[in-house]
Amino acid sequence: MKKEKNSLSIKAAKEFCRLLEQGKKPDQDLLREVAATALNLLPEAAVLGTDLFSAVWRQAVMATVEPVCFRDKAGNVEVFLATRANDESYPGCLHICGTPIRSSDKKNFKFISDRLATAEYKILKGGLHLLFDQPVEVKVVPEERGAVLSLAFLAELKSSPPKTAGDWYSWDEVKNNKDNEIVPYHRDWLIPTALKYWKKRI
Numbered sequence: 001m002k003k004e005k006n007s008l009s010i011k012a013a014k015e016f017c018r019l020l021e022q023g024k025k026p027d028q029d030l031l032r033e034v035a036a037t038a039l040n041l042l043p044e045a046a047v048l049g050t051d052l053f054s055a056v057w058r059q060a061v062m063a064t065v066e067p068v069c070f071r072d073k074a075g076n077v078e079v080f081l082a083t084r085a086n087d088e089s090y091p092g093c094l095h096i097c098g099t100p101i102r103s104s105d106k107k108n109f110k111f112i113s114d115r116l117a118t119a120e121y122k123i124l125k126g127g128l129h130l131l132f133d134q135p136v137e138v139k140v141v142p143e144e145r146g147a148v149l150s151l152a153f154l155a156e157l158k159s160s161p162p163k164t165a166g167d168w169y170s171w172d173e174v175k176n177n178k179d180n181e182i183v184p185y186h187r188d189w190l191i192p193t194a195l196k197y198w199k200k201r202i
Contacts, residue, residue, distance in 0.1 A: 045104035050088060057146040064148050065112045066098035066186075067130060067155035068194035071168065077198075079174060079191055080157065081182070082120065082166035089144045095183040096190055097121060097166070098150075109133065113155065120165065127159040136197040141185045150185070152194050154201075171195065 016034050019026045026034070039056075042048075048056065069080040081094040097120040105112050109130055117128040135151035142148075174187055 045102050054089070054145050059146075061140060061147045061149050062100045063151060064098045064100050065109060065116070065135075065151050065153060066096050066190055067113060067116065067128060067153040068096055068191060068198075069128075069155050069157050070195065070198045071156075073168070077171040077195065078168040079171060079195075080161075080166055081169050081174075084183070090183050093183050094169070094181060094186075096186050109153070113153075121157070121161040122165040123157070123159045123161050127157060127161075128155055129158050130155050131201070137193050139189065139193075141189060143183075143185055148185075150190060152190055154194055154197055 012030060012033055016026055016030055019030075071078050071080075079096075082097050084090050084093050084095055086092060097116055099112060099116055099120075101112065105115070113128045113130050114125040117123050117125055121128055131154040135153050137152045139150050139152070140147055141150050171191075174182060174191055177187060
């Protein structure tokens with residue numbers, strides 16, 4: 001019988017398990033064969049889960065859509081931030097809600113913003129509005145999980161997310177936070193970069 005592309009032979013699978021049981025590390029060829037087979041068994045655009053996603057992220061730069069929402073409140077600039085879950089990277093830190101681009105996103109930023117609106121902001125589709133069709137700036141940023149190709153977007157909230165989704169914080173609070181209570185590259189690059197373009201609009 002012809003071996004299917006990227007399929008894992010029974011012999012290779014047994015060898016992989018044997019090495020793990022002995023506390024030994026399989027060689028790279030075997031690791032690649034096992035990883036490729038496992039990934040190809042997943043359906044297209046499957047939810048990878050935190051552990052698998054982080055493992056993939058270590059090996060490749062992830063392009064992430066990161067919409068930054070500002071508002072003017074009595075002359076003070078505020079930015080909307082959410083709190084990361086305790087089982088994610090940067091546990092408990094404030095951050096901009098973003099997402100890696102998935103194969104199912106149809107190369108459409110509007111589709112991605114609608115996915116973020118419902119999944120992260122807990123509002124209806126269309127409630128997170130991208131102010132421009134393209135990111136205002138793009139930068140490769142080294143971070144805890146690997147490297148991120150950050151696509152910084154300006155956005156606005158057309159409806160109010162529930163408190164469980166996040167809250168508004170003054171720009172002064174954000175820029176003066178030096179205790180890493182905010183994801184560092186969000187505080188140091190993403191938010192100030194987006195703010196520069198937002199100020200040009202008002």
